[in-house]
Structures are given as structure tokens and as C-alpha cells.
Amino acid sequence: MKLPETPWHQRQSLKDLIAVLDGHQGATRYVGGAVRDTLLSIPAKDIDLATTLRPDAVIARLKDADITAVPTGIEHGTVTAVTEDGPVEITTLRCDVSTDGRRATVAFSDDWKEDAARRDFTINALFADPETLEVYDYFGGLADLEKRHIRFIGSAEQRIAEDHLRIMRYFRFLARFGQHDVDKETFDACRKAARELSKLSRERVADELMKLLGAVDPVYAVQEMIEADVFANIVDEIDPGAGPLLAVLILREEAYDIPPDPVRRLVALLPKDADKTAEIVTSLRFSKKLRRAVADRLRTLKPAVSNIPAIAYHYGKDAARDIALLFVADGDLDTSLAKLKKWSKPVFPITGGDLIAMGLKPGPIVAESLRAVETAWIEEQFPDENRVRTLARDIVKGR
Known part of the structure; x- marks a missing residue:
């Protein structure tokens, strides 16, 4: 050939x-x-x-x-x-x-x-x-x-013993090139040596994991990793419904023509407890930027159409989109993503100086009141400046 x-x-x-x-x-x-x-x-x-x-x-x-x-x-x-x-x-x-x-x-x-x-x-x-x-x-x-059959050269056990990171590489290649079937010898060797993954550099393991999650459709490979106890040796725990949630997420990505994103998919796999997940991503030596991205996507586990813009305002449009894909109910997803498509972050139209001009005395109460006005503005879906000034006057009167 x-x-x-x-x-x-x-x-x-x-x-x-x-x-x-x-x-x-x-x-x-x-x-x-x-x-x-x-x-x-x-x-x-x-x-x-x-x-x-x-x-x-x-x-x-x-x-x-x-x-x-x-x-x-x-x-x-x-x-x-x-x-x-x-x-x-x-x-x-x-x-x-x-x-x-x-x-x-x-x-x-x-x-x-x-x-x-x-x-x-x-x-x-x-x-x-x-x-x-x-x-x-x-x-x-x-x-x-x-x-599209992925197998080691010669003895799978020997190849893995030479470099235990090859366990992760096997499942990454299965996700990228495999046809939903595992090589039995390879799978058994991976399961047998899975505990060795805990001894490897966390950075190397995390890098392989994110490459795997960036594949077009890693669902089958991830499920096989769970079966082989691979995840049990690289993170403390995963979401009990990780496989199905990841599958639904990928179907949604395909339906809305949204490119794969390893961070979004990682959130689907990890526990939906922000503190626990923070411990896991820290243990994997992820960057501060990636740890923050994971945390942002776990701040609102039950989003609705009404608060998707508010999520975008606080955590960014990408985070809001990912939260919608992960957690919004099927019937609301179209509307949520449509809102985000035409949404751009508005500028909060007043300052502390405006509140002082309305009669508020300078001091810590200004910042506190300004936050209260901003919260009301967000809850009302970002009305215009005239409405914000009405909200501000009402808050100032109550102080």
C-alpha cells in the first residue's frame, strides 16, 4: 500500500x-x-x-x-x-x-x-x-x-508496564478512532494495571484526560474507562450518572452544532458538588483558569430560561451556554440558547456617585446600595437607565 x-x-x-x-x-x-x-x-x-x-x-x-x-x-x-x-x-x-x-x-x-x-x-x-x-x-x-481496532503491539501487559500512561492513551485512541469495541486483552491489561495511574504525574494524566474528552464522541471510551476502574484511580469520584449525562450533552452539542469542549464534558463527569469538584481539579494540577471555568459551570445547577442572561452576566457567555447545555430542561433549551445567541453583556448604567447625588451619604453604604441596585437590575433582565434610576431612588429612600 x-x-x-x-x-x-x-x-x-x-x-x-x-x-x-x-x-x-x-x-x-x-x-x-x-x-x-x-x-x-x-x-x-x-x-x-x-x-x-x-x-x-x-x-x-x-x-x-x-x-x-x-x-x-x-x-x-x-x-x-x-x-x-x-x-x-x-x-x-x-x-x-x-x-x-x-x-x-x-x-x-x-x-x-x-x-x-x-x-x-x-x-x-x-x-x-x-x-x-x-x-x-x-x-x-x-x-x-x-x-478501527485499537490494540497494543505484542503483549498489552508488557506495553503498559513500560509506561502506565499508555492506559490513558489507549482509551483516548479508542475515543478518537475506535468503533465501539475493545480489544479484550488490552481491556483486561488496563483494568489490571489501573491502580498504577495513581502513581503518575497528575499533569500527564490530566493532559491525556482532556485530550480524550476533546474527541468527537468519547462516550463509549468513557464508559469503558469506568468499567475498567480507570476513573477510580485518577479522580476521587465521578458523578453516578456521568455516562448518561455525557451522552445527552454530546447529543445536544451535535443538535446545535456546538464544537466539543473538554471543560464542559469534564463538568458532566464530575460530582455536582462545587467543593468536591474543586478538590478534584486541584489534585489534577489544572491551571487556575481551568479550575475557575469548572467552578463557574457548577454555580447554577437548575438554570431556567429567565436566569440564563444573569448567568452570562456574572460568569460569561460561554459558561452560560455550557450550563444551559448541561442542565437546562429539554423544553427550555431552544429558548435559552436563542437568548444567548443575540445576547451581549450590558453596561450597568449608574455609579456610586449617582447614588450620592440622590442623597446617600458617602461611605460603605454606597457600595452596598450599588450592589443592591445591580441585583435588582439583573433580576429585571437589564432594563434601561430610566428604570435603573427608579430602582436606585427606591433603594436610597429605604436606607
Whole structure:
């Protein structure tokens, strides 16, 4: 089989890079995701190369060709070439010398099959010759790709023992490429080793989780993760109805043509207790921005059409949309999303100085009264300035 011709093959910077690395003499091949995705007619995001050249030779050749070389993973043989069309990772063929479940010690190799054997899934171990576009498949990856079957190369237990994060990668690839069936050996190996996930860097686990939730439809993969006790080893608990709620959410996203969002989907999975969820997202070392986004989406669990604009005012239009998708009743969702579509945040039309001009004495009571006026304004769905001044005068009189 040959790799179909695609626009990325025609990049002059890539052709020049391959020439520098003796690609046309068989020393360098395309590898991994670019090969896999092109065969699936999916636009390739990252172009990776594998080569028999040693890292120091790669760096020397790039330098001679005036191509910037960054030793991004030099201990594992990876050098990144910075081209005008974007970065390209170049990795010397390798074999594992030892692993401890988190990192590997490698030795460099000249054997393409040996390098393929240390990769995770059969569909990720495909190489392609840059000259002929001939695809090299050592472990049945082409057949698995055709069936959308995700399985490890060789022993699933051994592959997972080499790097326990591969459990998360398996379910992420199942969400992205799978066809609603799991490889029994792989599933059993994931369940058996699931407890090892608790020993991994929380950042690495969280990164894989969010990538998984960004897939078009991760419902089946998430349900299988629950069955395999994977979630029990990465978060303290999930919502008992997580699977069904996530499924409904995704149906709503599709119905209203709203792109997938990992944060929104994470909220569907986690407990609907703001304090408990805050503990979970903190333990996963999420950024402050993401933790705040999750918290905002749990502040109003029973929204109605009437208060969707108020939610948008307080927490932003995106948060209000997500809250509607997650929690608004079916009969009200059309109206809620329609309100948001044409909504823009209004400006509160009066200031503390206006209240003082109405007779309020300067001091803390001004800020307190201003908040009361703003609350009344929001409750009345943001009326015009004349109405706000009437509300303000009524509040000032009562002080």
C-alpha cells in the first residue's frame, strides 16, 4: 500500500529537510500520526520523521543546511527541526533497554522493525518512504486501521508496564478512532494495571484526560474507562450518572452544532458538588483558569430560561451556554440558547456617585446600595437607565 498524495507532501521545507537526512536513500521515513491520519483521510497535524542517523549527525546536518535544530528529547534521540512550515520532530531508531513504568532508557538502532516494536499501538507503528510513499507495516497496523481496532503491539501487559500512561492513551485512541469495541486483552491489561495511574504525574494524566474528552464522541471510551476502574484511580469520584449525562450533552452539542469542549464534558463527569469538584481539579494540577471555568459551570445547577442572561452576566457567555447545555430542561433549551445567541453583556448604567447625588451619604453604604441596585437590575433582565434610576431612588429612600 502507498500513502495517498496530500498537500503536506508538497511542502518545500519538508522536501529540503528529507533531502538533508538522506530520505531518498532510505535513511529517513515518515512515521506515526501523519501516516495514520493520512491513510484515514484526516488532515495531519504534526509531521514526524524516523531516521537511522544518530542524533549528533542529525544536528550536524541541519546546522550545515542552516536549519534550526532544537534538542527537544536528545536523550531519547529526538531533535526538532524548525522549518518555515512548522516544527518537524526527527527521532533516531531506538530499542528499549529498561523501563520503570514512567520512563525508558533507550539504545539507538538501525532496525526499523525493532523501532516499530517499541511503539504503543499497531496503528502508530506505520512508516512511509518519502520517495515512493510505500507504507511499511510490521505488526498488522493497516488491517487494524481498516477495522478501527485499537490494540497494543505484542503483549498489552508488557506495553503498559513500560509506561502506565499508555492506559490513558489507549482509551483516548479508542475515543478518537475506535468503533465501539475493545480489544479484550488490552481491556483486561488496563483494568489490571489501573491502580498504577495513581502513581503518575497528575499533569500527564490530566493532559491525556482532556485530550480524550476533546474527541468527537468519547462516550463509549468513557464508559469503558469506568468499567475498567480507570476513573477510580485518577479522580476521587465521578458523578453516578456521568455516562448518561455525557451522552445527552454530546447529543445536544451535535443538535446545535456546538464544537466539543473538554471543560464542559469534564463538568458532566464530575460530582455536582462545587467543593468536591474543586478538590478534584486541584489534585489534577489544572491551571487556575481551568479550575475557575469548572467552578463557574457548577454555580447554577437548575438554570431556567429567565436566569440564563444573569448567568452570562456574572460568569460569561460561554459558561452560560455550557450550563444551559448541561442542565437546562429539554423544553427550555431552544429558548435559552436563542437568548444567548443575540445576547451581549450590558453596561450597568449608574455609579456610586449617582447614588450620592440622590442623597446617600458617602461611605460603605454606597457600595452596598450599588450592589443592591445591580441585583435588582439583573433580576429585571437589564432594563434601561430610566428604570435603573427608579430602582436606585427606591433603594436610597429605604436606607
